[in-house]
Amino acid sequence: MSGAWICAAAAFLSASPGAAEPRRAPPVTPNAIDAAIRRGLDYLYRSQRVEGSWRTRYSRTFPGGVESLVLFTALASGEKLTNPKLRAALGYVNGIKPAAVYTRAMRASLYARLGTNYARRLQEDVDWLVRYQMRPSGGWGYGPEHPNNGSRRTRTDTSNTALAVMALRDAEDAGARVIPGVWKNCRRYWMQYQNSDGGWGYEPPSSFRGTSYGSMTAAGVASLTIIIDRLAGADVIGVEEISAGRKAVARGLAWLDKHHSPKINPKWVWSVPQANLYYYLYSVARVAGETGKRRIGGSGWSRPIVAELLARQRKDGSWPDPLLGGNSREIPVHTCFALLALAEARRAVLINCVTVAAGSDAAKQVGANLARWIGTRSKRRKAWQVLSAASPLEAFGEAALLYVDASGGGEIPADLAEKIRSYALSGGTVLVQAKSDDRQAAEATVKALSALMSEYSAAVLGGDHPLFNIKRRIAPVRATGIGDAARTRIIVFDEDVASAWRSGYGEKTRAAFELFANALQYATGGKVLAGRFAVRRGPGRWRVRRNISVARVRHKGDFDTSPEAFDRLNDVLAAAVSMGIREAPPVDLSTGIPANVPLLWMTGTTPPRLTVEQRKNLKRYLLAGGTIMIDPAMGGKKFFDASTAMIRGLFGAKALRPLDVNHPLITGKFAGGMGGDVSVVRFLPALRKGPGPPKLFGVEIDGRLAVVLSRYGVTRPVAGMPPINCAGLAVDDARRLGANVILYAVAERKGVTK
Numbered sequence: 001m002s003g004a005w006i007c008a009a010a011a012f013l014s015a016s017p018g019a020a021e022p023r024r025a026p027p028v029t030p031n032a033i034d035a036a037i038r039r040g041l042d043y044l045y046r047s048q049r050v051e052g053s054w055r056t057r058y059s060r061t062f063p064g065g066v067e068s069l070v071l072f073t074a075l076a077s078g079e080k081l082t083n084p085k086l087r088a089a090l091g092y093v094n095g096i097k098p099a100a101v102y103t104r105a106m107r108a109s110l111y112a113r114l115g116t117n118y119a120r121r122l123q124e125d126v127d128w129l130v131r132y133q134m135r136p137s138g139g140w141g142y143g144p145e146h147p148n149n150g151s152r153r154t155r156t157d158t159s160n161t162a163l164a165v166m167a168l169r170d171a172e173d174a175g176a177r178v179i180p181g182v183w184k185n186c187r188r189y190w191m192q193y194q195n196s197d198g199g200w201g202y203e204p205p206s207s208f209r210g211t212s213y214g215s216m217t218a219a220g221v222a223s224l225t226i227i228i229d230r231l232a233g234a235d236v237i238g239v240e241e242i243s244a245g246r247k248a249v250a251r252g253l254a255w256l257d258k259h260h261s262p263k264i265n266p267k268w269v270w271s272v273p274q275a276n277l278y279y280y281l282y283s284v285a286r287v288a289g290e291t292g293k294r295r296i297g298g299s300g301w302s303r304p305i306v307a308e309l310l311a312r313q314r315k316d317g318s319w320p321d322p323l324l325g326g327n328s329r330e331i332p333v334h335t336c337f338a339l340l341a342l343a344e345a346r347r348a349v350l351i352n353c354v355t356v357a358a359g360s361d362a363a364k365q366v367g368a369n370l371a372r373w374i375g376t377r378s379k380r381r382k383a384w385q386v387l388s389a390a391s392p393l394e395a396f397g398e399a400a401l402l403y404v405d406a407s408g409g410g411e412i413p414a415d416l417a418e419k420i421r422s423y424a425l426s427g428g429t430v431l432v433q434a435k436s437d438d439r440q441a442a443e444a445t446v447k448a449l450s451a452l453m454s455e456y457s458a459a460v461l462g463g464d465h466p467l468f469n470i471k472r473r474i475a476p477v478r479a480t481g482i483g484d485a486a487r488t489r490i491i492v493f494d495e496d497v498a499s500a501w502r503s504g505y506g507e508k509t510r511a512a513f514e515l516f517a518n519a520l521q522y523a524t525g526g527k528v529l530a531g532r533f534a535v536r537r538g539p540g541r542w543r544v545r546r547n548i549s550v551a552r553v554r555h556k557g558d559f560d561t562s563p564e565a566f567d568r569l570n571d572v573l574a575a576a577v578s579m580g581i582r583e584a585p586p587v588d589l590s591t592g593i594p595a596n597v598p599l600l601w602m603t604g605t606t607p608p609r610l611t612v613e614q615r616k617n618l619k620r621y622l623l624a625g626g627t628i629m630i631d632p633a634m635g636g637k638k639f640f641d642a643s644t645a646m647i648r649g650l651f652g653a654k655a656l657r658p659l660d661v662n663h664p665l666i667t668g669k670f671a672g673g674m675g676g677d678v679s680v681v682r683f684l685p686a687l688r689k690g691p692g693p694p695k696l697f698g699v700e701i702d703g704r705l706a707v708v709l710s711r712y713g714v715t716r717p718v719a720g721m722p723p724i725n726c727a728g729l730a731v732d733d734a735r736r737l738g739a740n741v742i743l744y745a746v747a748e749r750k751g752v753t754k
Contacts, residue, residue, distance in 0.1 A: 198251030
């Protein structure tokens with residue numbers, strides 16, 4: 001739906017002088033992207049004809065093609081088929097028997113997204129495409145009976161072939177049958193059509209239109225990547241042929257890195273360089289989606305593309321091609337490609353992949369297969385990225401999971417190790433494949449990562465760990481977890497699971513993929529992943545006028561769980577009231593409590609146990625004006641019950657009372673109203689509760705709240721990314737409550753140090 005279809009009759013035209021000026025681009029934000037997509041879809045719906053079709057210059061030669069493209073675009077943009085406009089278009093598409101590769105391919109990609117009810121229709125289109133793959137070239141043209149072929153019934157071009165490849169891959173992922181020989185022939189086609197400079201043109205290198213240019217080179221890279229990935233798991237060609245294909249992909253990527261620009265279709269020579277710009281930008285986005293590339297052309301590809309598209313959208317929501325002017329009959333086609341590029345650029349990044357061994361690409365296929373499987377399963381396409389030790393730290397934080405391939409053994413480079421640590425401490429989950437056939441090497445990997453995360457402990461994961469049962473119950477594999485009782489931060493597999501991930505989903509690899517689904521559920525708490533450009537909260541740089549000292553209570557349990565919690569509260573307070581938190585060393589209540597600590601924080605997942613002397617010292621501290629916050633980090637009942645018994649033992653059974661919803665600590669109306677209102681909070685999914693008041697208890701001494709006890713977890717949610725089994729407050733509400741406790745403790749006690 002590019003190349004010849006879009007510009008066959010207009011390749012030598014100049015831009016219309018009456019074309020509308022592009023709008024000034026709004027900032028690249030999720031809201032701006034969503035608004036642009038909405039306007040674009042509304043334009044498409046307004047331009048639809050009564051019978052469900054669109055009037056374009058392709059209506060006669062490619063009936064159903066534009067309609068399939070619009071439907072495909074709408075679904076990729078998040079629309080539902082309940083929309084009457086889409087249902088009308090689908091009825092139109094279902095009623096035709098296309099004789100064109102463009103239309104059959106586009107419709108197959110559409111049917112692949114419509115579920116099992118369209119399986120028969122999908123297979124029919126697949127069989128048609130397979131039947132009309134040209135021999136011996138392995139490519140596709142318009143179709144043997146199509147008038148655009150003229151007398152050359154067996155002609156082929158890269159544009160039709162690229163769309164056919166995408167359609168067959170989509171169809172196969174949806175369960176359709178595609179014989180491996182088709183992929184083998186496709187590989188031969190793209191290898192033979194590649195130019196010596198690494199790029200691709202519209203026709204063979206020796207032809208008039210064989211010169212390399214941007215949109216066809218991007219289509220070639222995406223297509224050949226798909227083909228090699230399919231053949232690698234089908235065992236129909238040799239290792240040398242697979243290697244040659246990957247080298248050809250690398251040459252194509254090098255061409256794009258050298259020539260890419262979001263403002264033009266590079267090296268297009270037959271008219272203005274902006275011709276087919278939106279198809280080119282969509283093709284670049286597909287390259288990133290197929291190869292895991294985060295940077296194309298020397299920088300990140302997604303933001304410049306989105307910025308260019310936002311700037312070029314007209315007020316009516318459309319994108320006219322600069323070559324054809326603002327009143328051309330192809331605007332719906334160009335608008336679709338612009339929308340598809342935006343949708344691809346906005347896609348959530350599921351997983352970042354990095355390989356320990358320099359020069360190895362062992363992690364690439366893992367990311368591609370896992371992202372594609374999760375996307376197919378959830379009906380929300382996911383992105384993946386390949387990183388290296390040289391990638392910026394912020395790139396690591398763009399994904400829900402980090403996969404580290406250490407299957408080759410060897411030491412983790414220091415710069416990569418530091419980024420793994422930062423990612424894990426910020427709430428990310430790391431999956432590491434260790435060398436599975438060398439126990440000593442696997443143990444060395446665990447030892448190195450344990451030393452890297454020295455504040456946590458390492459333990460072999462048992463069958464009761466959520467990794468093996470949080471979503472689907474599966475047989476445990478050999479794995480070591482590094483973390484605390486509240487959360488496992490790094491999971492090291494010394495049993496080989498990566499081979500199954502690399503080979504792709506099937507009956508033999510089902511358990512390994514279900515294991516990954518469990519890991520994703522554990523890492524995200526079941527939340528929908530944020531797309532690219534979502535605002536990610538990180539350490540801020542705010543002016544801090546005063547620091548408040550807070551110390552954990554050391555007890556015979558996991559008192560130091562979720563160590564980053566105070567860092568998160570520091571950011572909240574610094575941004576809101578220019579006050580920061582200085583975490584003092586943990587307090588052993590057997591000794592004196594520093595006078596400059598107005599607040600103690602006692603948390604954990606195992607019941608706290610304090611000696612008689614420690615309890616006496618705690619009571620003395622509270623009577624003298626101190627405050628203590630107590631919570632079961634994960635919301636565990638045993639911790640809460642033990643804490644309740646301890647406080648009642650200190651102050652009497654009636655002293656510990658539920659806090660009224662109008663208490664100043666909850667409403668924030670203390671010290672002139674410096675707190676936040678947490679009278680209605682949200683809870684994490686594990687509690688299965690709707691919004692309501694927090695369940696807090698307290699002990700008052702001389703009119704001052706000295707003890708705050710939460711029934712539900714606060715510390716783990718404050719730290720961020722709480723696991724799915726955390727019975728606690730929602731993250732933002734936990735942070736607001738924590739900030740209230742700290743500010744209240746300070747307001748009720750003088751002498752806070754600077």
